[in-house]
Amino acid sequence: MRIVVCIKQVPDAKDVRLDPVTNTLSREGVKSVINPYDRHAMEEGVRLKEQYGGTVTVISMGPPQAKAILSEAISCGVDDAFLVSDRAFAGSDTLATTYTLAQAIKKSGAVDLVLCGKQATDGDTAQVGPGLAARLDMPYVTCVKKINAIKDQVMRVERMMDDGYDEVEIELPALLTVVKEINVPRFPSLRGLRKAKTFDIPSYSAADIDADPAQLGLGGSPTWVVKVFPPECKGERSMIEGSLEEIADKLAGILSDSAYGA
Amino acid sequence: MLLIDTEACIGCGLCEDNCPFEAIHVVDGKAVVNDSCTLCGTCVDHCEVAALAIERDEGEAIDLAAWSGIWVFAEYRGGKVAQVTNELLGVGTELAAQRGVKLAAVLLCGQSGDVPQQLIAAGADIVYIVEDPALADFSDDAYGNALEDLARKYKPEVILAGATAIARSFIPRVATSLITGLTADCTNLAIGDDGHLHQTRPAFGGNIMATIICPKHRPQMATVRPMVMKANTPDPARQGEIIVETIAPVRLQSRARVVRTVFTEGEQLNLSEADVVVAGGRGLDTREGFKLVEELAALLDGAVGASRAAVDSGWVGYPHQVGQTGKTVASKLYVACGISGAIQHVIGMKSSEIIVAINRDPKATIFDVADYGVVGDLFEILPRVIEKIKERRS
Ligand SMILES: Cc1cc2nc3c(=O)[nH]c(=O)nc-3n(C[C@H](O)[C@H](O)[C@H](O)COP(=O)(O)OP(=O)(O)OC[C@H]3O[C@@H](n4cnc5c(N)ncnc54)[C@H](O)[C@@H]3O)c2cc1C
Ligand SMILES: Nc1ncnc2c1ncn2[C@@H]1O[C@H](COP(=O)(O)O)[C@@H](O)[C@H]1O
Numbered sequence: 274m275r276i277v278v279c280i281k282q283v284p285d286a287k288d289v290r291l292d293p294v295t296n297t298l299s300r301e302g303v304k305s306v307i308n309p310y311d312r313h314a315m316e317e318g319v320r321l322k323e324q325y326g327g328t329v330t331v332i333s334m335g336p337p338q339a340k341a342i343l344s345e346a347i348s349c350g351v352d353d354a355f356l357v358s359d360r361a362f363a364g365s366d367t368l369a370t371t372y373t374l375a376q377a378i379k380k381s382g383a384v385d386l387v388l389c390g391k392q393a394t395d396g397d398t399a400q401v402g403p404g405l406a407a408r409l410d411m412p413y414v415t416c417v418k419k420i421n422a423i424k425d426q427v428m429r430v431e432r433m434m435d436d437g438y439d440e441v442e443i444e445l446p447a448l449l450t451v452v453k454e455i456n457v458p459r460f461p462s463l464r465g466l467r468k469a470k471t472f473d474i475p476s477y478s479a480a481d482i483d484a485d486p487a488q489l490g491l492g493g494s495p496t497w498v499v500k501v502f503p504p505e506c507k508g509e510r511s512m513i514e515g516s517l518e519e520i521a522d523k524l525a526g527i528l529s530d531s532a533y534g535a
Numbered sequence: 536m537l538l539i540d541t542e543a544c545i546g547c548g549l550c551e552d553n554c555p556f557e558a559i560h561v562v563d564g565k566a567v568v569n570d571s572c573t574l575c576g577t578c579v580d581h582c583e584v585a586a587l588a589i590e591r592d593e594g595e596a597i598d599l600a601a602w603s604g605i606w607v608f609a610e611y612r613g614g615k616v617a618q619v620t621n622e623l624l625g626v627g628t629e630l631a632a633q634r635g636v637k638l639a640a641v642l643l644c645g646q647s648g649d650v651p652q653q654l655i656a657a658g659a660d661i662v663y664i665v666e667d668p669a670l671a672d673f674s675d676d677a678y679g680n681a682l683e684d685l686a687r688k689y690k691p692e693v694i695l696a697g698a699t700a701i702a703r704s705f706i707p708r709v710a711t712s713l714i715t716g717l718t719a720d721c722t723n724l725a726i727g728d729d730g731h732l733h734q735t736r737p738a739f740g741g742n743i744m745a746t747i748i749c750p751k752h753r754p755q756m757a758t759v760r761p762m763v764m765k766a767n768t769p770d771p772a773r774q775g776e777i778i779v780e781t782i783a784p785v786r787l788q789s790r791a792r793v794v795r796t797v798f799t800e801g802e803q804l805n806l807s808e809a810d811v812v813v814a815g816g817r818g819l820d821t822r823e824g825f826k827l828v829e830e831l832a833a834l835l836d837g838a839v840g841a842s843r844a845a846v847d848s849g850w851v852g853y854p855h856q857v858g859q860t861g862k863t864v865a866s867k868l869y870v871a872c873g874i875s876g877a878i879q880h881v882i883g884m885k886s887s888e889i890i891v892a893i894n895r896d897p898k899a900t901i902f903d904v905a906d907y908g909v910v911g912d913l914f915e916i917l918p919r920v921i922e923k924i925k926e927r928r929s
Contacts, residue, residue, distance in 0.1 A: 336570045364574030371711060396738060398719040403707035412790030415704040434700045437798040443791040491574050495716030495752035501577045501745050510905045517915055525923035527907055531868040531889045532811045532835040
């Protein structure tokens with residue numbers, strides 16, 4: 274079984290803060306990390322390989338520094354990794370991203386299973402997985418929390434829904450997006466770290482993956498960001514002050530009135 | 536490409552401070568862009584001297600006029616129309632009025648019963664129904680092909696769906712097949728002066744908001760957060776047109792089949808639909824402390840909410856988490872106890888009508904969204920408030 278896992282480099286979300294004074298994003302010392310959901314996708318790929326045999330390839334589309342996460346992936350047990358990187362990709366929305374990733378995956382050979390994270394924490398769109406499946410003409414299941422079995426090219430998985438979960442049977446080749454509940458990712462192993470040290474991560478350009486320039490980057494993206502602004506505040510609060518007794522009295526009044534109508 | 540007008544640039548560094556990707560830096564008094572640039576446009580918006588611009592290839596638009604009408608995907612599962620569908624018909628009514636077009640609901644199901652009538656009562660002028668056993672259970676293939684085929688046939692200018700597990704799964708497939716744009720998880724929709732749909736959504740874990748348009752492709756597609764838009768008051772006497780459609784059987788074949796559905800977490804639904812939510816955060820200190828929140832919630836007939844810190848500490852289950860990665864609530868009353876007001880939490884509760892915050896830190900950002908604030912110690916205040924409410928009610 275050949276498994277491809279799509280991983281993305283994102284700013285470590287817990288470090289990104291809005292500076293309350295200047296209302297700007299303060300990113301001082303913000304690290305770039307593997308999108309947290311993608312760690313789980315990677316781990317699931319490695320586990321499937323260990324159970325059913327095969328290989329795991331991770332790919333990422335992004336700037337040259339994204340090689341760092343691919344290298345980290347190697348240290349966590351994946352077999353192969355490559356980057357797709359080109360200035361022509363800048364400004365890609367999800368439609369252009371799925372085009373680029375699909376071209377890269379097709380070019381890399383036949384695939385039985387593509388794994389993605391449920392969403393990337395920078396954009397939180399959760400659109401790349403399903404869109405990529407459409408590009409590859411593969412069936413897919415999103416928000417998979419468990420893989421129960423693979424038999425005769427049919428996989429049985431559990432999909433999280435808003436009101437519970439569905440058990441779904443899907444024919445391979447297929448694409449899954451995974452949630453954090455699916456597994457606990459492993460740490461890099463010593464062997465992995467050694468392999469990562471010598472592993473030279475190839476980088477492919479738009480031309481290398483036979484991409485149609487019109488479908489790439491900003492030009493290939495139907496959505497345009499026209500405005501970016503900080504979330505607004507209400508700012509007209511009234512503070513309740515006084516002794517503990519007074520505060521408790523007023524608060525009890527406000528809570529009962531709002532909950533039961535005055 | 537990001538264009539930098541080095542004549543105009545004053546090297547103030549606002550672009551550098553605001554870039555979410557560390558892609559622009561001031562070098563020798565002028566802005567310089569590097570390979571990390573994603574052309575997100577944040578720097579352009581923040582530049583006060585108009586030294587930055589994004590150059591777009593003004594390619595040909597499709598024939599926009601051929602696409603008309605606002606569509607709402609009507610989500611129907613387990614015998615119920617999703618509440619977000621009514622909310623979409625609410626905002627859809629306004630958008631359709633502004634564009635001078637009709638509002639349609641698209642219902643894909645095994646059996647429709649009186650659902651079309653409900654959708655008309657909630658605001659739809661037209662209901663397109665596809666009834667087929669293949670659509671009884673949700674399937675990405677069948678739902679995706681059906682909506683795609685209908686969209687190609689009728690050419691709506693806008694398709695809206697709830698940001699639910701079902702729609703967030705199959706709508707991206709439809710947008711990709713139609714080669715058009717899709718904006719995820721919107722919290723505001725409006726028709727701009729340019730006639731396009733202006734779609735606003737949080738990004739970077741809610742740290743910034745972005746307004747997005749899709750000017751050259753149709754349909755304009757968006758998924759919308761539940762509990763943000765206002766539903767119309769249902770009018771059972773409203774008249775509308777019901778159009779029954781059939782989809783070619785091959786298009787309803789699915790390569791993935793649901794073999795079992797397990798419904799759980801009834802309490803989860805309670806939270807998003809509750810009129811009163813009492814929520815607790817790390818300030819409650821322990822599982823024992825968190826019980827104060829549960830007690831107050833029970834007293835006010837409300838649901839229990841929590842910040843991620845409280846959920847991560849194991850004081851309460853994930854279904855109670857409010858925020859970016861949890862539920863969105865729009866209650867009449869939201870009481871935030873010992874919650875700092877991180878933007879990821881605030882995004883999930885700020886549309887509540889009355890927000891009361893209790894926090895011992897006067898600088899906590901939760902006070903920025905509160906209507907009433909109390910600076911003080913929860914362990915003193917909450918027990919007294921609980922007693923007082925009990926007194927009032929006896
Ligand atoms: C990608 C991403 C997604 C996230 N999604 C969510 C989400 O969906 N929901 C969410 O809630 N968070 C989310 N977070 C986490 C969020 O950033 C905050 O870390 C979290 O909301 C903090 O929870 P808290 O306010 O309970 O804890 P803290 O920030 O630790 O705040 C505790 C507050 O309690 C006050 N306090 C302490 N003791 C007392 C006392 N005795 N009396 C009165 N006040 C007291 C303190 O002054 C403080 O303000 C997300 C983060 C990321 C990066
Ligand atoms: N640039 C990228 N390179 C590789 N994988 C990506 C990229 N963008 C998105 N993905 C994959 O798609 C998933 C969903 O991303 P998103 O739709 O951006 O929220 C991620 O968890 C990744 O698995």
